Amino acid sequence: MFLTDPALRRIAADTNDVLPEHLWRHDTATLDPLGDLARLLHRTARDFTDSTTTLDQTLTRLGALADTTRHRLTSHADGPLTGYPHTLTDVLTARERHRLLGTLLTACYRAWRSHRPISGTNERHLLLHPGDPAQGVATLRRHPDRTWLVMPDAEAATAFDIPYANRIVGEVTDTDQGWTPTAYTDPRHRHGPMAYPLPDCDDLPTACRALLRWWQLRHSDAWRNRTPAQLTPTELAHLTS
Numbered sequence: 001m002f003l004t005d006p007a008l009r010r011i012a013a014d015t016n017d018v019l020p021e022h023l024w025r026h027d028t029a030t031l032d033p034l035g036d037l038a039r040l041l042h043r044t045a046r047d048f049t050d051s052t053t054t055l056d057q058t059l060t061r062l063g064a065l066a067d068t069t070r071h072r073l074t075s076h077a078d079g080p081l082t083g084y085p086h087t088l089t090d091v092l093t094a095r096e097r098h099r100l101l102g103t104l105l106t107a108c109y110r111a112w113r114s115h116r117p118i119s120g121t122n123e124r125h126l127l128l129h130p131g132d133p134a135q136g137v138a139t140l141r142r143h144p145d146r147t148w149l150v151m152p153d154a155e156a157a158t159a160f161d162i163p164y165a166n167r168i169v170g171e172v173t174d175t176d177q178g179w180t181p182t183a184y185t186d187p188r189h190r191h192g193p194m195a196y197p198l199p200d201c202d203d204l205p206t207a208c209r210a211l212l213r214w215w216q217l218r219h220s221d222a223w224r225n226r227t228p229a230q231l232t233p234t235e236l237a238h239l240t241s
Contacts, residue, residue, distance in 0.1 A: 002125065002137040002153040006052040007045035007105060009133050014106040017113070018125035018137055024112050034115050041108040048101045055094040062087050124148075128156050128209055135159045138208045140172075147173040149187065150208050160212040162219060169215055172207040175200070179207035183214045183228075196228050201240050210239045 003009040003018065012018045022045060027038035065087055122142040129135035136156020140148035149171050157165035170183040171190065183196040198214055201207040217223055217235065228236070 002139075002155065003133045006049045010048065010102050010105055011109050012127055012133050012137075013131055014102075015109065015113075016127055016130050017109075017118075018127055020125065023118070024109075024116070027112070027116065034112070037108065037112040037115065041105075041112045044101065044105050044108045048098075048105045051094070051098045051101050055091075055098045058087065058090045058094045062091050126205060126208060128152070128159075128205060128212070130205055139166075140208075143171065143187070146175075147171050150181075150211055152212055156212065160209075160216050162212060162215045164215060170196075170211040172201075172204065172211070178202050179204055181207040181210045181214075183211050183218075198228050199236055199240050206240060209241075213239045 002020075003012055005022075007022070008019050022042070024038040024041045024045075027034050028042050029035065030038065065083055069084075124140045126138045126140060127133060127135070128138055134155070136159050137153045138156060139151045139153065141151070143149045149168050151166055151168055152160070152162070152164060154165040157163070162169070164185065168185060168187065170181060170185075171187075173180045173182070178200045179202070180200050181198040182190065183198060184190055184194055186194070189195050196214060198210045201210055214228065217231075217239075222235075228239075231239075
């Protein structure tokens with residue numbers, strides 16, 4: 001799973017920027033306004049992570065109290081709801097602090113990011129569903145200039161129910177018609193019968209999802225030994241949705 005850090009996950013959800021680490025830490029020693037922003041972002045990310053832990057702990061305590069009360073009800077044992085008011089107050093307080101820190105984290109990140117452009121590299125990371133980290137991340141590696149190899153992380157492989165976590169599932173190519181996905185699991189197969197050209201897509205996330213949905217279909221009972229050209233219009237539309 002790629003986005004295991006709470007701060008990076010929140011930043012990805014709010015901005016669609018998928019970072020492999022806290023890149024701003026490289027600027028925290030800089031004695032200028034950029035360094036000030038980086039240090040503020042670093043402290044806010046740390047506080048947000050701590051807040052995530054606190055909120056999870058208070059929700060766990062509330063859940064345990066609810067289970068105890070449910071057990072009493074099923075055993076017809078009547079008694080006071082000990083600890084409920086205090087625990088519920090803790091949950092609401094932790095939730096509000098978490099919400100405010102999340103908003104501050106995103107604002108600090110946007111301010112730092114506006115002064116620190118992230119240059120293009122031969123590897124990039126992409127939310128498969130913009131704004132929704134729960135659907136996983138695809139890692140893209142340039143191969144060659146206008147083509148990227150696509151590898152889903154473990155969360156994406158689980159979400160799409162495919163056995164290819166952190167493995168190549170194909171490529172996407174930037175063309176005049178949009179993004180063209182081609183599914184394969186070995187780059188040596190990219191021009192042979194084990195490569196499956198898929199319909200053109202309007203944007204990069206859709207093209208990456210098309211690859212995962214093809215393999216999801218390919219490993220299901222609905223495949224029936226067909227190629228993409230033999231799919232129904234409804235199935236093709238689902239691939240590129």
